[in-house]
Amino acid sequence: MSNKTFSKVIQKNEQDANRTVALVMAITFAFFTVIYILNLVGVFVIDTVPMNIAYFTSAVLLLLPSVINKAAGTSSRKLKYIYVSLSALFLLVITSVLTYHVVVVYAFPIAIAGMYFSKNVTRFSSVITAVVTVCGQLIAFWLGRPDDNFPTFHSLVIYSILPRLLILISFSALLTHMTTRTSTLLKEDAENYEQQVLYNQNMIYGFAMLVENRDENTGGHIRRTSIYAGLLAERLKEKGVCEDIITEDYINCLTMVAPLHDIGKIAIPDSVLCKPGKLTDEEFEIMKSHSARGGEIIKETFSRIPDEEYKTMAYEVARYHHEKWNGRGYPEGLSGEAIPLSARIMAVADVFDAVSEKRCYRDAMPLEKCFSIIEEGSGRDFDPAVAEAFLEMREEISRIRESGEHA
Numbered sequence: 001m002s003n004k005t006f007s008k009v010i011q012k013n014e015q016d017a018n019r020t021v022a023l024v025m026a027i028t029f030a031f032f033t034v035i036y037i038l039n040l041v042g043v044f045v046i047d048t049v050p051m052n053i054a055y056f057t058s059a060v061l062l063l064l065p066s067v068i069n070k071a072a073g074t075s076s077r078k079l080k081y082i083y084v085s086l087s088a089l090f091l092l093v094i095t096s097v098l099t100y101h102v103v104v105v106y107a108f109p110i111a112i113a114g115m116y117f118s119k120n121v122t123r124f125s126s127v128i129t130a131v132v133t134v135c136g137q138l139i140a141f142w143l144g145r146p147d148d149n150f151p152t153f154h155s156l157v158i159y160s161i162l163p164r165l166l167i168l169i170s171f172s173a174l175l176t177h178m179t180t181r182t183s184t185l186l187k188e189d190a191e192n193y194e195q196q197v198l199y200n201q202n203m204i205y206g207f208a209m210l211v212e213n214r215d216e217n218t219g220g221h222i223r224r225t226s227i228y229a230g231l232l233a234e235r236l237k238e239k240g241v242c243e244d245i246i247t248e249d250y251i252n253c254l255t256m257v258a259p260l261h262d263i264g265k266i267a268i269p270d271s272v273l274c275k276p277g278k279l280t281d282e283e284f285e286i287m288k289s290h291s292a293r294g295g296e297i298i299k300e301t302f303s304r305i306p307d308e309e310y311k312t313m314a315y316e317v318a319r320y321h322h323e324k325w326n327g328r329g330y331p332e333g334l335s336g337e338a339i340p341l342s343a344r345i346m347a348v349a350d351v352f353d354a355v356s357e358k359r360c361y362r363d364a365m366p367l368e369k370c371f372s373i374i375e376e377g378s379g380r381d382f383d384p385a386v387a388e389a390f391l392e393m394r395e396e397i398s399r400i401r402e403s404g405e406h407a
């Protein structure tokens with residue numbers, strides 16, 4: 001089972017966590033500001049010099065994640081280590097300069113690490129927090145701010161450092177267990193999801209092949225048109241065409257629904273669908289009805305599927321894949337960008353593969369001829385941007401066509 005979905009879930013969680021961590025650290029700074037002001041007006045009696053050092057150093061450490069997220073985005077995989085380190089440095093500043101009695105602050109870096117569901121980050125955080133816990137108290141002692149309860153170095157180690165370290169170890173163990181448990185559950189969920197996607201995909205292929213096999217087409221056409229459509233969408237994304245529409249999810253969705261583009265042929269009688277010769281005008285009208293009928297079938301059968309993007313795209317490719325850029329296609333005679341992008345992509349993939357394949361009424365055309373059909377149809381039958389992207393992938397498409405995907 002591939003871990004692609006699991007990695008995606010983890011990566012998405014990391015990005016969300018980077019945002020949340022920045023917010024938590026900014027809120028912590030806001031609380032610290034309240035304490036700072038209360039100290040200024042005399043509610044607290046903390047010395048001004050250590051308070052100023054702690055406050056202004058913490059301002060940098062606690063606000064840096066917000067600045068980094070804004071400037072560089074949240075996608076870097078290193079950010080989690082940087083943010084855990086910044087929170088540990090905040091702990092160091094508080095414990096060494098102000099007080100080491102605020103026990104809750106010791107949990108700060110570990111709580112931050114817990115948001116990433118990563119064993120490595122939890123371990124990293126545990127080690128760095130342990131080091132900071134020891135160093136913070138030692139620095140405070142050497143700065144001449146020993147607590148009255150721990151006047152000697154010996155008492156500091158035995159009654160302060162040691163208990164805090166023990167609390168830290170048990171807290172880290174608990175968090176490691178929680179992180180591992182959550183991570184395992186997420187992985188199981190991702191595997192179940194991938195299996196469901198595989199079942200669905202196989203069902204769609206099976207369904208589409210039942211239809212395609214009726215007119216002597218085989219699974220090859222369905223597989224190839226799906227591959228072409230997916231590659232085309234990827235290529236358009238690389239070129240920045242319709243970049244606000246074509247996302248990674250869009251490409252996956254289009255590849256999934258592409259096999260259903262001719263599902264409406266189920267409603268076309270064999271006498272028309274499998275006729276070896278030229279169709280009469282009346283028969284051609286019946287044949288043309290497969291796209292509108294396909295849209296209806298998708299609407300009827302997919303009505304309970306909650307995924308709106310999936311439903312809409314399946315409907316679009318089935319209903320509109322015979323629309324033409326110049327408005328002379330069917331069923332609605334839509335033109336230009338009024339034709340959904342998914343259908344404009346599907347149209348190129350479908351026509352190219354249809355002409356490159358033997359049909360009951362004609363032989364397969366040579367590949368060069370198939371490419372020139374796309375070239376000639378650009379701006380007339382096909383969206384010129386889509387046709388151009390397709391022609392740029394000439395070598396890749398030829399390889400797929402000739403690599404045994406003929407079955």
Ligand SMILES: [Fe+2]
Nearest residue numbers: 261262321322
């Ligand atoms: Fe069709």
